[in-house]
Amino acid sequence: MQCAKILATLSLKLRRFSPPPLLFPPHFQKPSSYLGRFSAMALLDHPKDEEYLNKVITKRVQLFQSIQSQQKAHFQSLPHDPIKVVLPDGSVKEGKKWESSPMDIAKGISKSLANNALISMVNGVLWDMNRPLEGDCDLKLFTFDTDEGRDTFWHSSAHILGQSLEMEYGCKLCIGPCTTRGEGFYYDAFYGDLGLNQDHFKSIESGAMKAVAEKQPFERIEVTKEQALEIFSDNNFKVEIINDLPVDKTITVYRCGPLVDLCRGPHIPNTSFVKAFACLKASSAYWRGNKDRESLQRVYGISYPDQKRLKEYIEMLREAEKYDHRELGKKQELFFNHALSPGSWFFLPHGTRIYNKLVEFIKKQYWERGYQEVISPNMYNMKLWETSGHAANYKENMFLIDIEKQEFGLKPMNCPGHCLMFDHKVRSYRELPLRLADFGVLHRNEASGALTGLTRVRRFQQDDAHIFCRESQVKDEVRGVLEFIDYAYTVFGFTYELKLSTRPEKYLGKLETWEKAESDLTEALNEFGKTWQINEGDGAFYGPKIDISVSDALKRKFQCATLQLDFQLPDRFKLEYSAEEENGMERPVMIHRAVLGSVERMLAILLEHYKGKWPFWLSPRQAIVCPVSEKSQPYALQVQDQIKQAGYYVDVDTTDRKIQKKVREAQLAQFNFILVVGEEEAKTGQVSVRVRDKADHSVMSIPSLLQHFKEKTEAYQ
Structure with a gap:
């Protein structure tokens, strides 16, 4: 009734109809907080959002609760026989079949472990902390400091992100995994004509943190294919995924708060484990990576169990942004791309040097x-790819060519x-x-x-x-x-x-x-x-x-x-x-x-990784000779020739700039060695050697310098 009153009041203000009540589980003290995520402006701009909120989400929650009640009743009717749970150290804990959960075992070990364990592994299978155990088993518990814990934490955070996106914009959710690089997560969704950008991040983060504050549990049910299709009948993307599942595939659905999502899981115990949350970027994507399918929007996020780690990560991103390879590559004249050949890069002479060295x-x-x-060969008749299996599983990712009425693939x-x-x-x-x-x-x-x-x-x-x-x-x-x-x-x-x-x-x-x-x-x-x-x-x-x-x-x-x-x-x-x-x-x-x-x-x-400062053996700019004046240029060119003949990349600065300017420009260009030569060096057959990023210098003969270069190259320095 409280939900219906809030909705009725909001609808009167907007001169719209009063929607039916939305069902929420009894553990939520303030169900009205969900409705608050639909700002008055959002409802005015997107009238379909109100209908989406009241009909679709209500239907999903009702179906989820109905199936969940049946499954709980079934499990309660089963005999709760004693079971033995073996921990990694060989110790054994007692429990009850269909009743005890990994969380119960964790609580029996220590309060700290129960507060930090995010996910468990039961007989080699990742398992929700609150999911009842089904018999004797080996049990492992994972915190955020493990790969299993982090991946689960970020996968669950993707659901929190999805909840915020769905409640804020009424979008159709597609997929929301943790990233393959193991840094955060994303959620793909269909928004129609709405284009997301950084201006939307504040409201998305606010919705996510509201979900966190409500300590929404991640609840799991198993459903039949027919039940799954009924739950997600409004979402053509989820329906497509369900229809493509094998006949014998166990289908699982998870819920946190108002979000009911198709997902194999597992998940963290509840949303409160996520103490820090941030949106990173928004980009376009295609449904199932197919450019001929629907255009989606992807929101990337990151989350942590504490604010300190989030701040450290954001600072790392700022640092990494300074050294983005695309910007450094442009600055160092290594490579570029062109609209006439997207995804295929041009390597300039200096970039080719590095490429060849690798x-x-x-x-x-x-x-x-x-x-x-x-x-x-670069190209084969598709018969080869049929034999290998790639024609059936990878063809859409191949470039195909018709030659004399036969199909070939790069x-x-x-x-x-x-x-x-x-x-x-x-x-x-x-x-x-x-x-x-x-x-x-x-x-x-x-x-x-x-x-x-x-x-x-x-x-x-x-x-x-x-x-x-x-x-x-x-x-x-x-x-x-x-x-x-x-x-x-x-x-x-x-x-x-x-x-x-x-x-x-x-x-x-x-x-x-x-x-x-x-x-x-x-x-x-x-x-x-x-x-x-x-x-x-x-x-x-x-x-x-x-x-x-x-x-x-x-x-x-x-x-x-x-x-x-x-x-x-x-x-x-x-x-x-x-x-x-x-x-x-x-x-x-x-x-x-x-x-x-x-x-x-x-x-x-x-x-x-090197922040643009290549080690000598891999550097495309190993040395530069800088003559002090025009009088020193013939000797500078002679030095260049000797070094070049020894097999090293060396340039010479023959401009009329002052020597301090030449040295500074060479440092900015990331030359490993800056060789200054004047009349004195020309007389003695030596060079004044400056090392990149160091103020001091030393005088060396050409043979000694080349030996030094050889030693650094052989040591991959």
């Missing part, structure tokens, strides 16, 4: 680590071509492991709205390699790849994390093959000696993988390297090698691996 760095390691370089990856290379002749076990490396140009048809500098492009190159080996060789090959990655990332100054992603719910191949592969990966990781974590059920359908995320100088995480086992492609292409005489023909295991990942993306990451 490629040369990897190629040198190939030589030392037993890889064989190959070159494969390659988005090298692996199918490498399968053809393996298969072009009879192979023997003596040839394995066969490590094929390919810097071929790849093309992926990314949506124009998703293109982002060098980090999301359409044309790129990878340090792509595929290792064909016997099952008995998997462990050693994986360890070798890990050592390769460690070597490269140490040179770049990255720290990194390792995760073993194991067999997913839906997988291809034999169970024993998966178990053997996971065992080999585990042994390889243990022998490698670095700390690693397990990521249950997150492997690819065709094989387990090791995920490697790097952290740069600004503590941002990136996924660059790849290490995946693949049983599927060798089977699809019927690859075989002759084993020892008594064993006949056997199927190889295929290992996909990359260290840099996309060369373009790695170049962008390094540019920001």
Whole structure:
């Protein structure tokens, strides 16, 4: 009744009809706070919002409560037998089936743990803290300081964001995950003609923090496909998702406050765990990434359990903005893009120097680590992609070409071509492991709205390699790849994390093959000696993988390297090698691996990581000779020639500016070494050496300088 009175009063003021009451759960003390999110101006500007609020949300909440009541009654009717809950340290806690929850177990351990545990894992499956346990189990609890805790925290924050967006603008929500980079979350929604920008952020954040203040619990129900379609019948985007779900898929729906959302979960216990919330940016997106589908708007957000961490993150973003690779690339004349070739970048001479250095760095390691370089075609008949499975699962991301009434596709990856290379002749076990490396140009048809500098492009190159080996060789090959990655990332100054992603719910191949592969990966990781974590059920359908995320100088995480086992492609292409005489023909295991990942993306990451100050070995501007006067120019040119002949990038400033100005300009241009020469240096055959960002200088002979350059290059400094 209180809701109806508030709505009636608001409607009288606006000379509109009085809507029916909105249902809210009994734990909310001030249900009217939801209605307050629809400002009078919003109702005046968007008359459909009122109808949306009263009919759609009311219907969803009613259906949710009805199904929830039935399910609770069912669980209460089940026998609540005693169960044993085993914790990671081996200790055992007692509980009751269909009654005790991970939160109850946490409370039994300590109040602090219960206040900080965000999510649990029950027998390897992520589980809501308040969801009843269904039997004896192993239990792990995760706080915000774990990947599982952070991802869940940000996924739940996306629901809080979605609630604010829906209540504020009456939009149709689409999807709202945590970001793949592991920094925050976003929500895509359809707004019609409304365009969101930073001016809207204050009201969105206000709505989100109201949800936080209300301590809305995240509640879960399981529904049939028919029930899900009824709940979301007003939202064509959710209906499409539901209709595309497999017949045997368990469908879950979550609720927090007025938001009822289709979601597999799990979520944090309630909204009050989110103490700090901010909108970061708004951008356009296409439904399901398809440029021919509906145009959506994406709002990105970030949240934390305390204000201090949010302030630190915002400060990090401000710092990162100063060193955006697109701005630095323009300033240093490294690369540019053009509207006539979106997503494909032009590398200028200085940018090409860096690009080539990265490629040369990897190629040198190939030589030392037993890889064989190959070159494969850029374009294949679609029959190849049908065999590999990409035609069915990846075709919309490919550039297609009709040639003589046949369909061809530009390659988005090298692996199918490498399968053809393996298969072009009879192979023997003596040839394995066969490590094929390919810097071929790849093309992926990314949506124009998703293109982002060098980090999301359409044309790129990878340090792509595929290792064909016997099952008995998997462990050693994986360890070798890990050592390769460690070597490269140490040179770049990255720290990194390792995760073993194991067999997913839906997988291809034999169970024993998966178990053997996971065992080999585990042994390889243990022998490698670095700390690693397990990521249950997150492997690819065709094989387990090791995920490697790097952290740069600004503590941002990136996924660059790849290490995946693949049983599927060798089977699809019927690859075989002759084993020892008594064993006949056997199927190889295929290992996909990359260290840099996309060369373009790695170049962008390094540019920001070094803040534009390239180390000498990678720098496109290693040295510049600055003559003090016109009299010194002939010697300056001679010095330049000697350094250039030794294989280093060196310029000479022959302008008539004063030497102080030349030195300052060279420092701003990020030359690593500034070599000042005057009449004295010309007489003695020396140079006055200034190092970037240092005020002092020293005098060196040319041979000594070149030796110094050589040492820095060999040490990757």
